[in-house]
Amino acid sequence: MRGDAAVPTLFNGNFDAVFNPQGGNRTIFSNAIPGWSFHNGETSASVTTNNLVDVNQLSASDAPALHAELDRIGVDRTKPNYALKLESGKSITHNRFVVPESGTLRFNLHVPNPSGGQLKVSIKGTESTTEEWQDLTPIELTRAANPDTLINPLDPNSLARPNAVGYYDYNVVGYSDPYTNKLAYAEQGFETFHLKIPDNLRDKPALLQFKVEGGSEVYLDDVFFNSVHLKLGNPTFARPSEDTHRENYLIEKPQYSLSYNDATKGPNWVSWQLNKSWLGTIGQGDLKLKDRNKYPPVGFPPPILDSGSGMTLTSPDSSYPPGYFVDYPWSVDPTLPDTWVKTQGPDYRRNQRNFERGHMTAAAERSRTYKDIYSTFLTTNLLPQHEDNNGGMWAQLEDYGRNQLVKDNNRELYIIAGGFDYSPAVPPGHSDLREINNKISTNTQGRVILDSNGTLTPNPKTIGIPNYTWKIIVPLEPGQGIADVTANTQVIAVITPNRRSRETPAPNYRLPDSPSYPNGFLPNGVTNWKNWQQWRVNVDYLEALTGYDFLSNLPEEIQEVIETDSSSPLV
Known part of the structure; x- marks a missing residue:
């Protein structure tokens, strides 16, 4: 009989503290x-x-x-x-x-x-x-609501799917989540x-x-x-207090948990469990309507809406009008405090530095229901990632975890990911901008819009861009818990530069210095920039960089062993 922790937060919450109950x-x-x-x-x-x-x-x-x-x-x-x-x-x-x-x-x-x-x-x-x-x-x-349900039975394009993560209700002036x-x-x-x-x-x-x-x-x-997603620990002791934890604000969802930073307008970290039960057949393509003329989908909230009476209704979180075919279904996270400035899908586009809206918890890892996959499109679950990072070694590591570890070997993964280094200093080859800038102009109606021919301008929400992204994966067997983690447990830790890929090897490349690693990491350099295995480090190094306490629910003697390993054999 096991609870959710060494000392369960609720005795017999799993109803297993009984032997042969009908005996x-x-x-x-x-x-x-x-x-x-x-x-x-x-x-x-x-x-x-x-x-x-x-x-x-x-x-x-x-x-x-x-x-x-x-x-x-x-x-x-x-x-x-x-x-x-x-x-x-x-x-x-x-x-x-x-x-x-x-x-x-x-x-x-x-x-x-x-x-x-x-x-x-x-x-x-x-x-x-x-x-x-x-x-x-x-x-x-x-x-x-089934996402393919017709809101209007006479309109074959009035699908219910846009509302699976809630929407901004202009009638009640607030976010609704039915x-x-x-x-x-x-x-x-x-x-x-x-x-x-x-x-x-x-x-x-x-x-x-x-x-x-x-x-x-x-x-x-x-x-x-x-939360099951915090089984191995809460690395920054995040709490859901808008007064005392504005830069370390805890959000717990059925699909993942995260620490949100209002200063950078993104997560410090996102943590989630991944096993076969989370995987299904819904893909990102299933969320899109194929005909561009059908946008915006019925029910999906535009940041700016022109009402029938000619009035312009604006949600409190709008910066620029959306391009529905590219912004849908990214949406504001309504669980953030009402008074905080929130980001919308359009805030990240036309940034001219090839940064994408990079999922932390991947959509493909929450593919069993529309409710689950839509939850990954809340902007609290993204960091601006360079397209070569997001679609390169980061995507390869996601595929390895989801396909080889979970699908092929039936492992249960505990994953945590985030960004590092928002400082003004620019490592060689990285973007010269540490916050999102957008190309904008003013149209004939006097409205500021995103425009590829516009002027590159800092986004008013000061959305930070990390120089690096990192991820830790702890693979267990299904149903295992803290007591099953041993000194032999495999741990995968990586840190990837959030920049364009190099076409040639970088034998002298070094990751950032830290007090414990004054010469950085990767002493052998990088021979294949897009191979995620060449970016493996150890948890101890990531702790030294970030100041976080990863895997804090594990016994200290276990942490001391597995957090210093950077080369355990892969499944």
């Missing part, structure tokens, strides 16, 4: 679910160990979609994995616990036949007998949901309750206060 001896003495059974307010609990189901033993007739999905992603069926089966009208409450000082509430849901209703989640402080239950955002037990708390992957597997906890309950004792209302039946699992 005769257990039901004779107690059918209580450890950690969950004693505060339901019932004389005789309606949810007991009889509601625990080993999902790995469900047959194809019991749960056909889940059975097929577990086979597809290569789950080891010999190991038990219990989930709680909750039917309509049933509820379960966790015994009193202390709410962690940080960390989103996350849980996994499988809903085999969504038929409406809600999963109600509530929390209640227990320091005083007068405290009331506080309802969190409910999970709607209905499907998120999809995050609806079901997508939950019909075939276990989908992760995140809910925000009231700040006034942090570090205080509380109760937590789940209740199903309506006609749906759900399987609940992995209830914890820690």
Whole structure:
């Protein structure tokens, strides 16, 4: 039985702290679910160990979609994995616990036949007998809109897909997200949901309750206060405080977690898990409408909109009008604080230095549902990357991890990536600009627009460009955790120059100096600029450059070994 950490953030949040829950001896003495059974307010609990189901033993007739999905992603069926089966009208409450000082509430849901209703989640402080239950955002037990659904049945081009990451609603003057708390992957597997906890309950004792209302039946699992994407650590101790952590602001999503820097308008780092369950068949081409005349797609929010009455409506985050065919579906991240300046897709174009909107969490690594792949097109998940970096060694490393490690060898990867060095100093061969500049002009209507013949002008949002990008990959077996990481665990660490490629070898090339590495790294130089393996370094070197504490959840004695390795054999 394992939780989300060495000391679980919620005892028995994965319902595995019980042996043979339907066994005769257990039901004779107690059918209580450890950690969950004693505060339901019932004389005789309606949810007991009889509601625990080993999902790995469900047959194809019991749960056909889940059975097929577990086979597809290569789950080891010999190991038990219990989930709680909750039917309509049933509820379960966790015994009193202390709410962690940080960390989103996350849980996994499988809903085999969504038929409406809600999963109600509530929390209640227990320091005083007068405290009331506080309802969190409910999970709607209905499907998120199919991206191919027609908003207008009479218009074959009015697809619903533009709204999969939410949109700017000009009627209510704010961002709307009608999809995050609806079901997508939950019909075939276990989908992760995140809910925000009231700040006034942090570090205080509380109760937590789940209740199903309506006609749906759900399987609940992995209830914890820690994102799975931060299993190996939070390298900058990021926190979701706009007052104290403006340059280290924690954002936790079901698809990835990140530390956002409002000064550079981009992530310090993005961290995510990758295994077969995240991979599907949706590609970036599926997000595009083939006919340029159909843009903007119905529902996709333009930064500037001309209303029917002739008024110009402007979202608070617009700099330039979009070119929909090239900017869609990049969108503002609505989870950033309302008062912060946010970036839009057009902010990165016409920069005249060949910088692209470079995904940190790749779209191809979140390809199982439209909701997942669209989440990678939020601008908090990008750094400006030179096209030779983004499409060269960076893309090669993505392919190696996704195809060879995950698809071919069924590994579960824990990945973290980011940028380094926004200083005014310009290493040889790098761009002379450390912030995004755009070529702009003023059109006949007096509006500032992006224009290839315009004047190169600093973007007003001061979007930083890193001189280098880096990535760390820790491959594990599916289901493994911190206790399974040993001194022999393979670690891949790279740092790549964010500049154009050199056509000739660079035998004297050096990466930046650091206190621990005064002569830089790559003592043998570079003979093939586009080969990601030639940019391998060790984690210790990346820590010296960035000041971050990577893999901080691992024991120190393990860190000391694997963080100094830069040449472990590759799978």
